[in-house]
Amino acid sequence: MKKFDTLSLIISLGCIKRLLGIMLTIISFMVISSDTGMSWAAEQQTEAFKKYGQEFKGKIEKRYEDSREWWPETIKPPAGTPNALVFVLDDVGFGHLGSYGGLIKTPNIDRLAKKGLRYNNFHTTALCSPSRASLMAGRNSHRIGLGSHSFTAMGFPGYNAFTPESAKSLAKHTRKAGFVNYFLGKWDHAPASEVSSSGPFDHWPSGEGFDHFYGFMAAEVDNYRSVLYRDHHPIEDWQDKSGYHLSEALADEAIRNITSHKSVSPDKPFMMYWAPVANHAPHHAPKEYIKQYKGKFDIGWDKAREIIWKRQLEMGIIPPGTKLTTRPGQIPAWDSLKPEEKKLYTRQMEVFAAMLTHADDQIGRIIDTLKRTGQIDNTIIMVVSDNGASSEGGLGGTFNEYYFLEGKQTPFEVNMKHYEEWGGPTTYPHFHAGWALAGNTPFRYFKMTIHNGGIADPLIVHWPKGIKAKGEIRSQYHHIIDIAPTLLDVTGTKFSNELDGVKQLPMDGLSMVYSFNNAKATDRRTEQYYEMFGNRGIYKDGWKAVTLRANRMPWEFTSRARRPPVEDDVWELYNVEKDFSETNNLAEKFPNKLKALKNRWDELAWEYNVYPLGGVRGSHKKWLFGDRKEFVYYWPGAQRIPEIISPPVKNRSHTIETRLDLTGNEEGVIVACGGLTGGYTMFIRDHRLNYEYNMLGEEQFRMVSPMLPTGKVDLKFKFIRTGYLTGKGELQVNGRKVAGVDIPRTARTVFSVAETFDIGIDKGTPVSKGYRIKDHYPYTGKIDKVIVRLID
Numbered sequence: 001m002k003k004f005d006t007l008s009l010i011i012s013l014g015c016i017k018r019l020l021g022i023m024l025t026i027i028s029f030m031v032i033s034s035d036t037g038m039s040w041a042a043e044q045q046t047e048a049f050k051k052y053g054q055e056f057k058g059k060i061e062k063r064y065e066d067s068r069e070w071w072p073e074t075i076k077p078p079a080g081t082p083n084a085l086v087f088v089l090d091d092v093g094f095g096h097l098g099s100y101g102g103l104i105k106t107p108n109i110d111r112l113a114k115k116g117l118r119y120n121n122f123h124t125t126a127l128c129s130p131s132r133a134s135l136m137a138g139r140n141s142h143r144i145g146l147g148s149h150s151f152t153a154m155g156f157p158g159y160n161a162f163t164p165e166s167a168k169s170l171a172k173h174t175r176k177a178g179f180v181n182y183f184l185g186k187w188d189h190a191p192a193s194e195v196s197s198s199g200p201f202d203h204w205p206s207g208e209g210f211d212h213f214y215g216f217m218a219a220e221v222d223n224y225r226s227v228l229y230r231d232h233h234p235i236e237d238w239q240d241k242s243g244y245h246l247s248e249a250l251a252d253e254a255i256r257n258i259t260s261h262k263s264v265s266p267d268k269p270f271m272m273y274w275a276p277v278a279n280h281a282p283h284h285a286p287k288e289y290i291k292q293y294k295g296k297f298d299i300g301w302d303k304a305r306e307i308i309w310k311r312q313l314e315m316g317i318i319p320p321g322t323k324l325t326t327r328p329g330q331i332p333a334w335d336s337l338k339p340e341e342k343k344l345y346t347r348q349m350e351v352f353a354a355m356l357t358h359a360d361d362q363i364g365r366i367i368d369t370l371k372r373t374g375q376i377d378n379t380i381i382m383v384v385s386d387n388g389a390s391s392e393g394g395l396g397g398t399f400n401e402y403y404f405l406e407g408k409q410t411p412f413e414v415n416m417k418h419y420e421e422w423g424g425p426t427t428y429p430h431f432h433a434g435w436a437l438a439g440n441t442p443f444r445y446f447k448m449t450i451h452n453g454g455i456a457d458p459l460i461v462h463w464p465k466g467i468k469a470k471g472e473i474r475s476q477y478h479h480i481i482d483i484a485p486t487l488l489d490v491t492g493t494k495f496s497n498e499l500d501g502v503k504q505l506p507m508d509g510l511s512m513v514y515s516f517n518n519a520k521a522t523d524r525r526t527e528q529y530y531e532m533f534g535n536r537g538i539y540k541d542g543w544k545a546v547t548l549r550a551n552r553m554p555w556e557f558t559s560r561a562r563r564p565p566v567e568d569d570v571w572e573l574y575n576v577e578k579d580f581s582e583t584n585n586l587a588e589k590f591p592n593k594l595k596a597l598k599n600r601w602d603e604l605a606w607e608y609n610v611y612p613l614g615g616v617r618g619s620h621k622k623w624l625f626g627d628r629k630e631f632v633y634y635w636p637g638a639q640r641i642p643e644i645i646s647p648p649v650k651n652r653s654h655t656i657e658t659r660l661d662l663t664g665n666e667e668g669v670i671v672a673c674g675g676l677t678g679g680y681t682m683f684i685r686d687h688r689l690n691y692e693y694n695m696l697g698e699e700q701f702r703m704v705s706p707m708l709p710t711g712k713v714d715l716k717f718k719f720i721r722t723g724y725l726t727g728k729g730e731l732q733v734n735g736r737k738v739a740g741v742d743i744p745r746t747a748r749t750v751f752s753v754a755e756t757f758d759i760g761i762d763k764g765t766p767v768s769k770g771y772r773i774k775d776h777y778p779y780t781g782k783i784d785k786v787i788v789r790l791i792d
Contacts (some may be wrong), residue, residue, distance in 0.1 A: 010100075045608030054072070056070060075177065078492065082379055082465065082466065082490060084179075086271075086377055086487075087275075087569060088386045089276075089383065090279055091447060092279050093453070094452070095308045095309075095384070096356065096389065096458075098110045099458075102119075102319055102439070103296070105292075106356065106357065108360045109383055112460050113462075114470070115469045117471050117472055118459070119476070121475050121477045121530065122384070122459035122479070123456055124384075124387050124457050124479070125141050126387050126455050127532055129151070129188050130147065130189075131480050132189055133231060135386075135480050137484065138481055138508065140508045144596065145159065145530075146189050149517050150188060155623060158608070158609030159180070161203075163190065165202075166504055169208040170483075170487060171183075171208055171209030173209070174501075179268065181296065183210040184214050184215055184253050184275065185250050186220075186221075186276070186277065187216070189277075190203040190204055192624070196641055198638065205311075220281060220640075221278065222765050223245050223246040223247065225765050227756060245358070251362035255316055255365060258431070265648060266566060266767065280394070283355050283423055293353045295346075295372065297346050297435075300345075301437060302334045309322075309441050312441070322581050323383065325443060327434075330395065344415055347419060349431055357491060377464040377466070378464070380491075381460075382481070388440045388456070388457065389446060389447060390430070390436055390440075390446060390447040390555060391433035394432075397429065398410035399697070401430045407749075409555070433446065440454075446553075448533055448554045449548060450547075450548075455530060469516070473519075476524070480508070481508050484507060484509055486509075488511070527541070528540075529605065534614060539576070543575055543593060544733050545573050545598055547570060549563075549566070549569055558622050625648055629772065629790045630790075633788070635779075636760055638759040639756070639758045639760070642756055643750060643756060644753070649746065651721065651724065652748055653718075653720050653721045654788060655718045655787075655791060656682060656790055657717070657786070658783060658787070659782070660712075660715060663710055664687060664707060666684055667683075667686075668683060668777050668779035669761055672757070672761070672762035672767050673755075673787050674767050675752055676697055678747055678752065678765075678767075679694050679752070682717055684778060685772055688704050688705050689733065695746065701742070729741060729742075752764075762776055
């Protein structure tokens with residue numbers, strides 16, 4: 001018995017030992033698998049990838065009957081996930097929309113406000129490019145390289161216009177979650193060097209997560225002859241379309257997208273971003289809309305401000321007791337103007353209003369399509385503007401916005417020449433700064449400033465399925481960086497910590513959903529810094545410190561050398577919880593509070609790449625070209641090249657030359673840069689070589705050669721700089737001068753941010769009225785190449 005027990009014990013111990021060994025092996029395997037991140041299932045899939053080049057969870061045998069099919073799973077958000085639609089208006093101030101007390105008819109936007117929410121404490125960056133980049137990225141603009149406009153980029157992390165791969169947009173996250181993303185309209189925050197059909201496209205809508213793109217890659221574009229892209233392909237689909245207007249074309253595209261999406265992918269949500277030119281310059285509107293406002297603004301901007309302010313108080317869109325700010329001294333009282341001045345400035349506002357009402361009608365068409373397709377209740381719709389109303393028209397308005405970029409005020413008599421055609425295709429207009437002030441009621445100042453006139457904007461949120469409140473006002477403090485996290489929250493989309501193998505920076509924004517159904521919810525955003533072109537400010541816990549750089553209005557250009565040091569800028573202090581419109585400057589009363597806020601601004605400036613202040617705006621041009629002197633362009637591919645990356649000939653002696661084989665029947669454009677607002681062109685008409693320099697659409701300096709010979713002919717234009725922005729032009733044929741002209745005035749900055757440099761054609765609007773064919777005037781022969789040389 002004892003022997004049996006002993007034997008049994010030995011056998012039992014051996015079994016336990018073996019069992020322990022097996023368990024240790026399993027545990028070791030599990031540990032190794034855990035350490036290497038490789039589970040058995042993952043190992044099997046690795047084998048599948050090795051064998052098939054794709055994931056496969058089925059079974060493959062020789063016979064079909066013994067095999068098992070398996071299909072890759074399509075990523076789909078949960079059933080009931082809402083669509084997202086963001087309407088981004090341009091240069092629309094706090095007091096423009098009807099639902100914010102404005103005098104402009106916006107019934108479709110107001111419909112959304114009546115059934116949704118209006119935020120009256122919502123803020124932007126004070127400029128389009130940074131605001132739009134921040135909206136999509138959910139991060140502060142300087143943190144992602146867009147501290148100012150991409151057009152004014154500098155070689156510093158806060159300003160280089162290269163949004164980092166670590167800060168990809170909202171659309172990247174929604175696409176990964178199974179959304180289809182559509183971008184329609186203005187995308188103006190890509191680096192200038194990348195804005196061409198050659199790419200790269202990392203910073204285009206496609207590189208930021210959008211599946212479809214139909215729009216323009218600039219701050220603005222002509223609404224009648226729009227140079228657009230469909231995805232990466234340049235198009236001009238305005239041609240042969242009577243009555244074309246870009247806002248209508250963008251609505252048509254949205255309607256096609258929405259109906260196509262619902263027809264083909266009804267179980268997938270979509271996200272759409274819709275951004276017209278409206279109401280950025282050029283202020284373009286169909287004649288029938290302009291007629292609607294005839295005489296409506298004869299009251300002038302002072303009376304308009306009072307009416308809007310009173311309506312805002314009645315609506316409750318501004319708190320009780322909010323004061324109307326005083327008119328800045330630079331802007332004249334309406335009653336002090338001459339009758340002819342009132343006539344012109346009234347017309348300017350009529351056209352602006354018509355443009356916004358026209359855009360509102362297009363928004364209405366899109367909303368009606370959501371209703372028709374049964375999607376209105378479960379689509380979160382946001383309507384927002386990118387900054388306050390713009391004063392870039394200066395103290396007279398302008399028939400051509402590029403007077404502003406040249407640092408010029410348009411003479412009254414020059415503007416009056418264009419009175420009858422104002423808002424039509426022969427103008428590129430902007431209104432008087434007095435009307436911008438009215439549009440920003442009750443606030444002071446304008447776009448580009450950090451006072452509320454530049455950063456306080458309307459935000460309307462409409463989502464019947466998710467927001468119980470109808471027509472209510474929300475006063476929580478928010479910023480445009482809060483839109484992206486809000487949409488992630490609403491749609492249940494997970495923030496991806498890694499995208500395309502790159503770890504993502506956390507978003508600076510926070511969701512606004514907490515306020516949707518709770519009007520009394522405590523603010524979650526308690527601090528926000530601001531900076532734009534040296535204008536600076538900070539909001540913290542109900543207080544705001546702000547300064548206007550060198551006390552300069554946006555239309556006032558002074559050289560950096562003549563501006564006082566940044567340290568001399570005078571800061572103001574407001575308790576904006578009690579003083580909504582910033583009328584009571586408390587800087588002297590609470591100097592310690594102001595000092596603390598300035599110190600906090602400095603801390604945040606270092607954290608978010610705001611420094612350095614000042615600098616040479618647009619210095620990227622030197623970075624782009626370096627010491628390059630020769631530029632060679634081959635036909636027919638050298639077209640739709642943005643002016644900003646075309647040969648830097650401004651204020652420099654240069655030549656433009658080509659060799660053509662002429663039969664005597666050729667005509668058309670050899671090279672053109674710019675358009676209606678200014679530019680240069682060299683073309684053949686009636687067997688003669690022509691060169692024309694268009695200065696701001698008002699002065700044309702033109703040369704015409706004698707009859708050209710046939711056969712191989714060398715053609716050259718030469719500009720000899722004789723002083724700052726002045727010089728002489730000459731035409732040469734086969735090395736011999738055949739024509740000359742004085743060019744006493746040339747452009748300092750840019751002919752157009754939207755028009756292009758083209759070989760063999762003049763895309764967009766025409767530089768010259770001297771073309772035989774009105775639009776484009778393509779060259780009818782063959783061009784090998786055109787060479788531009790800088791000779792100073």
